[in-house]
Amino acid sequence: MSTVAYITTRGLFGRRRALLLLPLPLLLVGLALLCRSYDVPATDWGTPVLVGLGLAVVLPVISLIVGTGVLGSEVDDGTLVHILTKPMPRRDIILAKLGVAIVVSAVTCAVPLFIAGALAGSAKLGVGLAVGAAVGACAYSAFFLLLSLVTRRPVLLGLVYILVWEGLLGRFVSGTRVLSIEQYVITFADRISSSDLLVARVSLPVAVVLSVLITVGCTVAAVDRLRSFSMAGETS
Numbered sequence: 001m002s003t004v005a006y007i008t009t010r011g012l013f014g015r016r017r018a019l020l021l022l023p024l025p026l027l028l029v030g031l032a033l034l035c036r037s038y039d040v041p042a043t044d045w046g047t048p049v050l051v052g053l054g055l056a057v058v059l060p061v062i063s064l065i066v067g068t069g070v071l072g073s074e075v076d077d078g079t080l081v082h083i084l085t086k087p088m089p090r091r092d093i094i095l096a097k098l099g100v101a102i103v104v105s106a107v108t109c110a111v112p113l114f115i116a117g118a119l120a121g122s123a124k125l126g127v128g129l130a131v132g133a134a135v136g137a138c139a140y141s142a143f144f145l146l147l148s149l150v151t152r153r154p155v156l157l158g159l160v161y162i163l164v165w166e167g168l169l170g171r172f173v174s175g176t177r178v179l180s181i182e183q184y185v186i187t188f189a190d191r192i193s194s195s196d197l198l199v200a201r202v203s204l205p206v207a208v209v210l211s212v213l214i215t216v217g218c219t220v221a222a223v224d225r226l227r228s229f230s231m232a233g234e235t236s
Contacts, residue, residue: 004088004096008070012104020065021104024058025112032116046120046197050129054113055185056167059136063105064158067144070097090226098145098219106137121195128193136185139211142218143181149225177201184211 012018028049035045110130117126143161147154169176170183177183183200184207190198200207 001088001092001096004093005100008097008100009104012066012069012100021062021108024061025108028054028058029112029115032119036119042120042197046195050113050116050120050197051186054109054116054129055132055136055189056182057162058112059105059109059133059185060140060158060162060166060182062108063101063137063140064144064155064162066105066108067101067141068148068154068158070101071145071148091223094145094219094223094226098141098222101141101145102137105141106134109133109137117193120197121193125193125195125197128189128191128195128198131192132185132187132189135188135211136181139181139184139214139218142215142222146218146222146225149222174201178206178210181211181214183207 031045031049031053035042035049110133113129113133114126117129144154144158147157151157165176166180166182170180180202183202186198187200187202187204187207189195190200191204
């Protein structure tokens with residue numbers, strides 16, 4: 001399992017895809033530093049930068065890049081068959097790759113969100129955003145990893161989810177917020193920081209339960225899907 005995690009990490013950072021992880025976090029911190037250096041009140045820029053950019057764009061997009069990258073490329077180039085020939089439970093393969101996706105996404109997003117939150121308000125706000133990012137990384141990574149196994153266009157479908165479901169419907173249709181990972185992240189961050197810059201629209205119990213259900217459910221579905229790949233390879 002550790003070998004799969006090592007190979008996945010090396011492969012992830014050995015591709016050009018890894019370069020895509022840098023611009024958005026740097027933009028987030030850069031905007032926060034710029035606003036702070038010009039003494040712009042946090043009430044004017046905090047919500048658009050922290051929520052509108054940080055939680056609504058940086059976190060899901062980074063998770064999409066990483067979550068679809070840890071396994072999706074192997075599905076596309078056919079090396080997945082080679083992996084499946086190894087005497088290793090499919091569960092361990094998924095857990096190893098998901099673990100890498102979660103850690104990379106969480107660190108890449110939590111650090112700049114903490115810095116931006118500290119610049120906007122306090123270290124407590126930064127901690128709340130970082131914890132929310134870690135929770136979101138778990139749910140997003142599991143969801144996007146599953147997408148990479150069930151479709152050949154995981155990035156496209158992931159962007160549809162981020163832009164249409166969370167970005168458009170989640171803001172104007174109240175019923176969709178219950179199934180929005182972004183809203184769970186905001187709820188966690190809001191409850192920890194108690195900041196006026198964050199407005200939770202989903203209760204904490206709902207955010208906790210659905211975050212766990214999405215993470216576990218998508219992980220189980222991914223394991224089952226990988227087993228079907230194995231069966232197809234063995235019978236062909």
